[in-house]
Amino acid sequence: MLRITGGKVYDPANGIDGVVKDISIADGRIVAAVDGGRVIDARGMIVFPGGVDIHTHVAGAALNFARAMTPENHRQATAFLHTPERRAGLGGQTPTTFATGYLYAGMGYTTVVEAAVPILSAKHTHEELRDTPIVDKGCCVLMANNEIVLDLLEAGEIERAKEVVAWLIWAAKGYGVKAVNPGGVTAWKWGKDAKTLSEPVVGYSNVTPAKIIASLAHIVDQLGLPHPLHLHCNNLGVPGNVATTLETMKVLEGNRAHMAHLQFHSYGGADWHTMRSEAAAIAEYFNAHPNLTCDAGAILFGNAVTITADGPWQHLLHQLTGKKWGNLDVENETGCGIVPYTYKGSNLVNAVQWAVGLELLLLIDDPWRVFLTTDHPNGACFWRYPEIIHLLMHADVRRERVKKLPAKAQSRTTLGDLDREYSLLDIATITSAGPARALGLANKGRLGIGADADLAIYNEKPDGELLFRYPRYVIKGGEIVVEEGEIRKMSEGREFIVQPTYDGAIEEYLRPLFQQYYTMSFENYPVELERLEGADVRQLDGHG
Amino acid sequence: MITLTLKERTAVPLEAESLSPDVTANLSCDAVRALPVLLGKHPYRVDEFFDVEGEAGDELAIRGDAGNVKWIGRGMTRGKIAVEGNAGMHLGAYMKGGTIEVSANASDWVGAEMSGGSIHIHGNAGGQIGAGYRGSPKGMTGGTVIVDGAAGLEVGMRMRRGIIVVRGPVRDFAGLQMKGGSIFLLGGAELRTGAWMIRGTIVTLKEVPLLPTFAHDYDGNPVFMRLMARHLQALGISIPCEPHEGTYQCHSGDSAVPGRGEILVWRPVG
Numbered sequence: 017m018l019r020i021t022g023g024k025v026y027d028p029a030n031g032i033d034g035v036v037k038d039i040s041i042a043d044g045r046i047v048a049a050v051d052g053g054r055v056i057d058a059r060g061m062i063v064f065p066g067g068v069d070i071h072t073h074v075a076g077a078a079l080n081f082a083r084a085m086t087p088e089n090h091r092q093a094t095a096f097l098h099t100p101e102r103r104a105g106l107g108g109q110t111p112t113t114f115a116t117g118y119l120y121a122g123m124g125y126t127t128v129v130e131a132a133v134p135i136l137s138a139k140h141t142h143e144e145l146r147d148t149p150i151v152d153k154g155c156c157v158l159m160a161n162n163e164i165v166l167d168l169l170e171a172g173e174i175e176r177a178k179e180v181v182a183w184l185i186w187a188a189k190g191y192g193v194k195a196v197n198p199g200g201v202t203a204w205k206w207g208k209d210a211k212t213l214s215e216p217v218v219g220y221s222n223v224t225p226a227k228i229i230a231s232l233a234h235i236v237d238q239l240g241l242p243h244p245l246h247l248h249c250n251n252l253g254v255p256g257n258v259a260t261t262l263e264t265m266k267v268l269e270g271n272r273a274h275m276a277h278l279q280f281h282s283y284g285g286a287d288w289h290t291m292r293s294e295a296a297a298i299a300e301y302f303n304a305h306p307n308l309t310c311d312a313g314a315i316l317f318g319n320a321v322t323i324t325a326d327g328p329w330q331h332l333l334h335q336l337t338g339k340k341w342g343n344l345d346v347e348n349e350t351g352c353g354i355v356p357y358t359y360k361g362s363n364l365v366n367a368v369q370w371a372v373g374l375e376l377l378l379l380i381d382d383p384w385r386v387f388l389t390t391d392h393p394n395g396a397c398f399w400r401y402p403e404i405i406h407l408l409m410h411a412d413v414r415r416e417r418v419k420k421l422p423a424k425a426q427s428r429t430t431l432g433d434l435d436r437e438y439s440l441l442d443i444a445t446i447t448s449a450g451p452a453r454a455l456g457l458a459n460k461g462r463l464g465i466g467a468d469a470d471l472a473i474y475n476e477k478p479d480g481e482l483l484f485r486y487p488r489y490v491i492k493g494g495e496i497v498v499e500e501g502e503i504r505k506m507s508e509g510r511e512f513i514v515q516p517t518y519d520g521a522i523e524e525y526l527r528p529l530f531q532q533y534y535t536m537s538f539e540n541y542p543v544e545l546e547r548l549e550g551a552d553v554r555q556l557d558g559h560g
Numbered sequence: 561m562i563t564l565t566l567k568e569r570t571a572v573p574l575e576a577e578s579l580s581p582d583v584t585a586n587l588s589c590d591a592v593r594a595l596p597v598l599l600g601k602h603p604y605r606v607d608e609f610f611d612v613e614g615e616a617g618d619e620l621a622i623r624g625d626a627g628n629v630k631w632i633g634r635g636m637t638r639g640k641i642a643v644e645g646n647a648g649m650h651l652g653a654y655m656k657g658g659t660i661e662v663s664a665n666a667s668d669w670v671g672a673e674m675s676g677g678s679i680h681i682h683g684n685a686g687g688q689i690g691a692g693y694r695g696s697p698k699g700m701t702g703g704t705v706i707v708d709g710a711a712g713l714e715v716g717m718r719m720r721r722g723i724i725v726v727r728g729p730v731r732d733f734a735g736l737q738m739k740g741g742s743i744f745l746l747g748g749a750e751l752r753t754g755a756w757m758i759r760g761t762i763v764t765l766k767e768v769p770l771l772p773t774f775a776h777d778y779d780g781n782p783v784f785m786r787l788m789a790r791h792l793q794a795l796g797i798s799i800p801c802e803p804h805e806g807t808y809q810c811h812s813g814d815s816a817v818p819g820r821g822e823i824l825v826w827r828p829v830g
Binding site for chain 2: 085086087088089091098339
């Protein structure tokens, strides 16, 4: 039992904006009142619901490949030394599993979603998530280049495709469906990409990226998944890709969708020299279409490691930069590319990217539909979120930074003209309440009675400039996990999983395909529920 | 000056990055005794391995067989370390300034990824002098390393700027993937010198076997060699550059990458 008294509470889900209010906790949940137990005197502090990261890359084969490829980063990274409470690990651009949990919790985040999981290597992802302590977790499963699904779309068998998608989500023990460069990663296996939404994907005659996007969004809604289709659009990172992104959003009309790392998809211009921000055009469309949510995918200057299932883009990035490149092929399902990268403030393209991320966060009106991410570790590491929050809250600081950009870059963005400043309530919305709602996690991101007791408590007036860097207390599931800057308790997080309804007969359709096309036998393919610790399964009855 | 005398050589390497003038300059002798070192994964105090004497200052002397003491002078920016005996791996790695002098031999990774300062080894050195660590895009970006004896593999691997001089013979892959800077091999080299070099200069006073991806460019006495000779003279190293002494045969490569580096082989008159 625990009581937090005297703190200013920011709880957007319940419309509470800085009201001094006591919070009582029992059995891991927020309750009306408790008798006895520890009392935290939170006078002079602000109380937030624990952060929810809707899009990050923290576990799995691709991330591990990136870790192996970047020993130079590990040598510079913060080391977590072994203590009786804590395991050893490394921070840096691609933190190790245990360190990932410590770093997220140490920043006040208590729920994270690993955004790109190939089903074929989902076992690996779950093993790593099990070793990512403290935070609760969920996975989005890669589908938009799965050749069994695409073959069914080619044949016009939408109903069977829906059964297959449902079966695959449960096989991977996933929480949502992810689409990355729909059709493009399949085309990459032919050395090609999918640049236009309306042209057939290489190897198919009537499957286009638009068809994949519309079909998956429809299937996800039909299955009643709590989180809509999680979409990484075609033409990521390319000047002029605003046209593709707007066209994609039109394709999605009538369905829900979450637009991932929208910053990477909001560029104008014809080439790298003429690249400019088109955040305003994206925000204008987005503001008028409530079926969509998005996360920023903002970048910060400094070292990053780009990791994505978008294989063709990574090859292009390697050719552009000359940096080392890793490429993985995941049989019939997807691909993966890795390129370590450094964003430089003096570089025109990077400066525009930096501005676009912030512009989107400022130009999209509704904080319930745009969330704070850096597409970790692609745009910047998640542990740098407080730097972005600082920029969102202070227009003058932003303007000073804009003045330091190359003159050409300043003329390609409107960031310096934006006066909006985020309030603390807005910050609580984009870091917690909003993403929790978009994920359909009813007990996260809020501080009402019955909610999970996940809280972050910060000094109202911090010593340094960054309010959100060092929480005074972090409480996860009712336990104090961070206190006075130290990890105090090593709790295990839960894993959120959905079980959509499907007809068991679909297995008889899939089994021969596996025997013919996969290196893994059908029986060995699904992740067994027993392998997961703390599985929190939600049965879905949406069918048809 | 603080003097540290190693009591006995440890069975496993001792990691002693605290042995740097940047750390010790303003510390009392007692505070230096209490500095941390790692033996395996366990932390210990400096005085569990060293006798410590003297007054604080910018100078540090290390005596005894420190051939198993790693990371001496790591990242130092000023002052001087005199190692009277052997030094272990990673001596002066990441250093930015100051000087290190070793009276006997040093191990691998001397001056790895250094950006300034100078290191002088009077005995032999190991491999990877001034190199980039595994995964790093570049090695040393400035400073000078002089080895009076022989050196090992991958001398100057991925170096970007700076000067390495080795008086004795070096082993394979000198200047591997070199991106700039200069390597002077007064005693020649074994195989694959300059493999994958993109830019930079390797000067050898003895014949070396050249890779087939290096093309003969010209024979002569380029002006920059005279400038280099004068610069090295100040460091106590003499290299020939006058036409009456001989000529340099210049080869460019490595065209396998493709690169625009050069290997200059000295051909004395007669």
